[in-house]
Amino acid sequence: MTPCMPRQFMSNAFFALGKGRRRAPLRFRQGGQNILVSSPMALATIWDADILIWATSTMIAAQRCGAPIPAVLQATRYEILGFPRRDVSGGYYERLPDGLERLNRTNVVISSSEWIDEQTGAPWIEDWRISAGVVHIRLAAWLREAVLAPRAVLALDPAYFTLTSGFERLLYLIARRHAGRQRDGWAFEVAHLHRKTGITQTLVAFVALLRRVARSNTLPGYRIELSDLNWPEHVRFRPIGDRSVDKPVGIPVGIFDRTRLSTVESTPIACENHG
Template structure:
């Protein structure tokens, strides 16, 4: 099953980039929408978002199979935690409920006007439970709509899950969303990219981080080019077209091969994606 994610969530920091507890909300503008991400506890992290990537990939697999998409997604803890390709240990099992709770308590407000105190937003997950070794997840309606809107989802390189830095993960998502496989990639003003990441470090510190990432080149299938090493005004996110990239990334999600699937209202999806 190829990992994929809605384009809507790949242009800005919808998630906290650190593994610590971030309480400060994220505020940014995306297109014509003002977006506020907040939580009464701690914001969902970009590692918690792996659960949403699993859910998105599962729903897209069902859609491509021509099967009904269940309202409640169900799988074992091992299937969800193992989807990113990590070695699943007891610690991951213990932390899964925390991630699910953060996703259910983090609220997103999308509004054409400025935010107000009366706007409470909607969570990523409406409900979840773990019973008899199975995890049941009901995505919020707005997330489900973002997943199932035609041509609204992009495939991700599975190597995305190997990135250990939250910022590197977000930079990959931004590159995948904007640069795609365009030979010349996509150019941002450095200050604009800094705002998109939502990080608390200064612009000067951000530039230093970009230089380090550009040197180490960790983003799967992409590289970072700075316009000036002394003080860059622009940064280019460019596909590494000659690199070894998981070829499933270049397959349009709408062209995934249909295979057999059995499912019901809250039955796990088990559709195998053959390449």
């Protein structure tokens, strides 16, 4: 099953990039909309988002196969945790409820008007429970609509899950969303990219981070090019090689309704592939 993510959430930092407990809201503009991501506890992290990638991929696989998409997604803990190719251990099982709760308590406001801190948005997950090792997840209605809209999702390279830095993960998502497979990729003003990532460090520190990622060359399928190594004004994400993003993740994942009448087995399903 090909990992997929709605392109709407790949252009900016919708998730905390560190594994620590970030409480400060994320605020940014995207496509004329004001976005506010907040939580009364801690924001959902970009690693918690792996659960949403699993859910998105499962629904897209069902949609492409013409299978019904239940209101409540169900799978074993191993199927969800193993989807991003983790070496699943007891520690991951113990931390799964925390990730689900952060997704449930993190609220997203998307508005054409100015946001205020008191605004109450919609969570990523409306409800969840774990019973006898089976995870039951009800995605928020707005998120289901974002996933199932025409041409709404992009396939991800499974190597995305091997990135250990939240910053590198976000850079990959931005590159995948904007550069796609275009020959010349996509260029940003460095200051603009700095704002998109939501990183609180200074612009000087941000450039140092970019240089480090560019030297390590860790982004799957993309190379980072800085316009000037002394003080770059632009950064370009350029596709490299002939790397396909349609490689399946070989973990069988089923989706079921409450009576478990419908199952979709793991199949290499191609998501939208345009950048």
